[in-house]
Amino acid sequence: MKQYSDRLDTLLTQIGRNPNSHENFVNPPIQRGSTILFDNAEDLYTNSKKSYGLEGSSTQDLLSEALDMLMGSIGTVLCPSGLSAITTTLLALLKSGDHLLLSDSVYGPTRRFATEFLKGLGIESEFYDPRIGGNIEHLFKPNTKLIMLESPGSLTLEIQDIPAIVAQAEARNIITAIDDTWSAGIYMQPLKMGVDISIQALTKYQGGHSDVLLGSISTNCNEILSKLRKAYLNLGLGVAAEEAWLCLRGMKTMKLRMDHCDFKAREIAQFLMGHKEIVEIIHPALETSPDYEIFRRDFTGAGALFSIILDPKYKADDVNRMLNAMDLFGKGFSWGGYESLVIPCTKQLNRKFGDWERKGQLVRFSIGLEDIEDLKENIIKGLESLSA
Numbered sequence: 001m002k003q004y005s006d007r008l009d010t011l012l013t014q015i016g017r018n019p020n021s022h023e024n025f026v027n028p029p030i031q032r033g034s035t036i037l038f039d040n041a042e043d044l045y046t047n048s049k050k051s052y053g054l055e056g057s058s059t060q061d062l063l064s065e066a067l068d069m070l071m072g073s074i075g076t077v078l079c080p081s082g083l084s085a086i087t088t089t090l091l092a093l094l095k096s097g098d099h100l101l102l103s104d105s106v107y108g109p110t111r112r113f114a115t116e117f118l119k120g121l122g123i124e125s126e127f128y129d130p131r132i133g134g135n136i137e138h139l140f141k142p143n144t145k146l147i148m149l150e151s152p153g154s155l156t157l158e159i160q161d162i163p164a165i166v167a168q169a170e171a172r173n174i175i176t177a178i179d180d181t182w183s184a185g186i187y188m189q190p191l192k193m194g195v196d197i198s199i200q201a202l203t204k205y206q207g208g209h210s211d212v213l214l215g216s217i218s219t220n221c222n223e224i225l226s227k228l229r230k231a232y233l234n235l236g237l238g239v240a241a242e243e244a245w246l247c248l249r250g251m252k253t254m255k256l257r258m259d260h261c262d263f264k265a266r267e268i269a270q271f272l273m274g275h276k277e278i279v280e281i282i283h284p285a286l287e288t289s290p291d292y293e294i295f296r297r298d299f300t301g302a303g304a305l306f307s308i309i310l311d312p313k314y315k316a317d318d319v320n321r322m323l324n325a326m327d328l329f330g331k332g333f334s335w336g337g338y339e340s341l342v343i344p345c346t347k348q349l350n351r352k353f354g355d356w357e358r359k360g361q362l363v364r365f366s367i368g369l370e371d372i373e374d375l376k377e378n379i380i381k382g383l384e385s386l387s388a
């Protein structure tokens with residue numbers, strides 16, 4: 001039996017490969033395929049092994065196993081994108097007549113899926129204030145089936161009191177699922193905190209190079225796992241071996257990249273504090289953050305993201321001018337890659353709580369691997385263009 005370390009840096013070098021079974025090369029091969037051959041005709045319908053390419057090859061299996069090692073799950077279902085991991089989870093576990101609670105800070109397309117698609121299936125969605133904590137029990141109905149958490153939300157970065165929410169959910173047999181893309185299972189361990197399902201957009205830090213689309217659903221509950229596997233099969237989902245392989249490769253360096261981006265993002269956020277054009281810096285690891293205490297209790301790091309709110313006198317056009325002046329930052333969606341990105345996000349905020357419409361324009365940064373002085377200079381250049 002291979003011995004695995006319980007220390008993350010070492011563990012990440014050990015998981016997702018098994019040299020003895022791949023010609024003793026360090027990394028596994030990319031096994032593509034649709035048809036799987038059987039020795040005899042009789043075996044086609046009786047064999048208990050895999051029968052078709054949608055079930056994935058050894059390459060995808062190594063990724064699922066690696067994620068299980070990292071998340072502490074008994075099983076992981078891979079999905080073709082982070083969004084499909086979220087929608088597959090909800091479709092697998094909800095039925096017509098059920099009530100779903102979602103954090104008001106969830107990823108925009110998750111919100112759209114709930115309010116458009118699930119509504120059409122007769123599933124009721126209700127959004128809760130991300131800072132609700134144990135008071136979530138007041139929103140429970142007899143038909144509340146699942147709570148979809150995301151902490152912090154990837155634009156506004158509010159942190160949720162996960163243990164308090166889980167305690168209430170467990171008392172009422174309500175399933176909890178979290179979109180944990182922000183911590184990537186590196187800076188927080190949701191399953192160990194009692195959450196039933198941990199979802200990753202592997203597209204972000206695991207992929208790490210803006211060239212992979214992939215998602216995963218990990219759980220330590222057998223009954224949930226078999227429902228997830230059934231939904232995956234019924235929906236006809238599949239994951240390409242190349243994507244899984246790139247993700248395995250990215251996972252080797254993900255903690256190194258995340259720690260590096262974390263250090264720089266905190267330093268840049270500190271550096272911008274008190275800047276005359278900025279009314280608020282949103283970064284949960286700053287001591288001034290309203291979420292700092294929970295952050296310190298539940299997380300070991302923070303990664304690449306932080307947001308700022310500009311002086312309310314600036315409008316959307318001003319923000320575009322600022323971002324266009326920041327030529328070092330890519331203007332594009334997603335995050336967790338090697339290149340720094342920036343987006344204006346007020347346009348995609350669609351919130352029930354927090355009074356976001358009345359605040360200034362919200363801008364989110366994803367800090368990459370560039371030199372920190374270059375990044376600071378470029379942000380200052382953008383901010384100066386506001387009043388130019």
Ligand SMILES: *Cc1c(COP(=O)(O)O)cnc(C)c1O
Nearest residue numbers: 081082083107154181201203214
């Ligand atoms: C990007 C992202 C997703 C979706 O991942 P895709 O692979 O792009 O579909 C889901 N949740 C969060 C928080 C994300 O940032």
